[in-house]
Amino acid sequence: MNVLVAGGAGYIGSHTVQELQRRGYRVVVVDNLVSGHRSAVRCDLMVADVSDRQTIAAVARDYRIDAVIHFAAFAAVGESMENPGKYFANNVVATQALLDALVGAGVTRFIFSSSCAVYGQPNRLPVTEDTPACPESPYGESKLIVERMLRWYDYAHGLKFISLRYFNAAGTAVDGSIGEDIRPAIRIIPVALEVAMDKRPQFTLNGTDYDTPDGTCIRDYVHVQDLATAHVRALEYLTTESRSDIFNLGIGRGYSNRQILDVVQRVTGASLNIVQSPRREGDPACVYADSTRVRRVLGWEPRHSDIETMVSSNWNWRQAHPNGYLD
Ligand SMILES: NC(=O)c1ccc[n+]([C@@H]2O[C@H](COP(=O)([O-])OP(=O)(O)OC[C@H]3O[C@@H](n4cnc5c(N)ncnc54)[C@H](O)[C@@H]3O)[C@@H](O)[C@H]2O)c1
Structure with missing residues (x-):
């Protein structure tokens, strides 16, 4: 086809x-x-x-x-x-x-x-x-x-x-063959990895007073x-x-921003400069999918969507390509 x-x-x-x-x-x-x-x-x-x-x-x-x-x-x-x-x-x-x-x-x-x-x-x-x-x-x-x-x-x-x-x-290809190079980075994992690589001075954590277990937003990755x-x-x-x-x-469960930042610090070995800041307007506290239909109808099952793999695959690619794609 x-x-x-x-x-x-x-x-x-x-x-x-x-x-x-x-x-x-x-x-x-x-x-x-x-x-x-x-x-x-x-x-x-x-x-x-x-x-x-x-x-x-x-x-x-x-x-x-x-x-x-x-x-x-x-x-x-x-x-x-x-x-x-x-x-x-x-x-x-x-x-x-x-x-x-x-x-x-x-x-x-x-x-x-x-x-x-x-x-x-x-x-x-x-x-x-x-x-x-x-x-x-x-x-x-x-x-x-x-x-x-x-x-x-x-x-x-x-x-x-x-x-x-x-x-x-x-995350990125687990075999390291291709990666993620969206400029400027706007999503939590790439931005946190750029802080770990000293490409940014700080990570701004928007909202720490949400009604969630650790006070930060929860999303489905x-x-x-x-x-x-x-x-x-x-x-x-x-x-x-x-x-x-x-x-x-989605995978049907969420990770909080703090959980992600913890994993980023563990995987990279870096201690991130995290600056707490007020909520961003319009950011819901918690969003995660019911993925029953895609699993049932399409027979889809996620295999790599644990947070460690999502962070470490991206980190490994960045380590191998510190300047991203060269074109
Ligand atoms: N990344 C996410 O978490 C996410 C979440 C939900 C939906 N999406 C959707 O997934 C799709 C891919 O997102 P991504 O994260 O890979 O972004 P990306 O920017 O890496 O990919 C978009 C690609 O489309 C190309 N492009 C944009 N406008 C074009 C046009 N008019 N003609 C030809 N090429 C054009 C860009 O050059 C780029 O290669 C988008 O439609 C996005 O809205 C992404």
């Missing part, structure tokens, strides 16, 4: 490409390299924007594409609050152009990188797929809009889709290779069942 991976030069995309190749899929990446890295791609790469309909149509035709996995997006919640237009343009408008090009080329299978940000502040835990979607950021809204668009493309054009609502991606295998499962499901669906992709 031939798969086009949009955004395959990025963090989750490159790990998914690797997993697809391991399973014998033929893969081509389309990426404009706005945040991705050429050297993370070990297959054919077309440097182009996903909104470039001519290129997408040509790739779909030339590679006889059977399915598309779409990672290409901007993904910083805070930035989206300040610049919503940037997020709607890239995550929604460009995705619509991509969908139109794919429909025109006769592609009928589509997997979409959605996010737990569609839920906003969940009204109950764990978060199921039936928890009301009430995004509290333009980023989360952009993901929800695409999910809604997808329903109508299915209805009108028979484009079958799986939307995977990731919770928090973490999934190892990036486990995310990657979920995409392969989703592809198999679309091929055999040909039915659109939406799944949460």
Whole structure:
């Protein structure tokens, strides 16, 4: 089967490409390299924007594409609050152009990188797929809009889709072959590792007075290779069942910020300069997934999503690549 991976030069995309190749899929990446890295791609790469309909149509035709996995997006919640237009343009408008090009080329299978940000502040835990979607950021809204668009493309054009609502991606390839190099780092583990490497003077811990056991926020983290295998499962499901669906992709338990910082200190041997600071507006105390459906329907089981592996794999890659990818 031939798969086009949009955004395959990025963090989750490159790990998914690797997993697809391991399973014998033929893969081509389309990426404009706005945040991705050429050297993370070990297959054919077309440097182009996903909104470039001519290129997408040509790739779909030339590679006889059977399915598309779409990672290409901007993904910083805070930035989206300040610049919503940037997020709607890239995550929604460009995705619509991509969908139109794919429909025109006769592609009928589509997997979409959605996010737990569609839920906003969940009204109950764990978060199921039936928890009301009430995004509290333009980023989360952009993901929800695409999910809604997808329903109508299915209805009108028979484009079958799986939307995977990731919770928090973490870790890097356990064999050290590829890594994570999003600049600037915004997520807790990469930022804490940069502090451990003396690339930042301090770690700012936002909110220590939440109603959680240690007072810090709790989130659900999934190892990036486990995310990657979920995409392969989703592809198999679309091929055999040909039915659109939406799944949460979390492991079903959370780690607090303090627990993560403890593991970072243990793994790196560094003593982090942690500066306590007030809560960030809009940060819920605790978010973790109910992952029953993805386990039951797709047969997905996480294998690397323990916190030690998620931290140590990323740390090992950074030790081997102190300046990240060199392109
Ligand atoms: N990292 C997480 O924890 C997380 C959580 C939930 C959802 N997601 C979603 O997963 C996807 C991948 O995220 P990531 O963390 O790997 O980010 P990333 O920035 O590493 O990957 C995004 C890739 O898409 C490319 N890209 C962006 N806009 C493009 C465009 N218009 N045309 C072509 N290429 C474009 C970038 O160059 C990059 O290679 C995103 O859709 C993100 O919203 C990520």
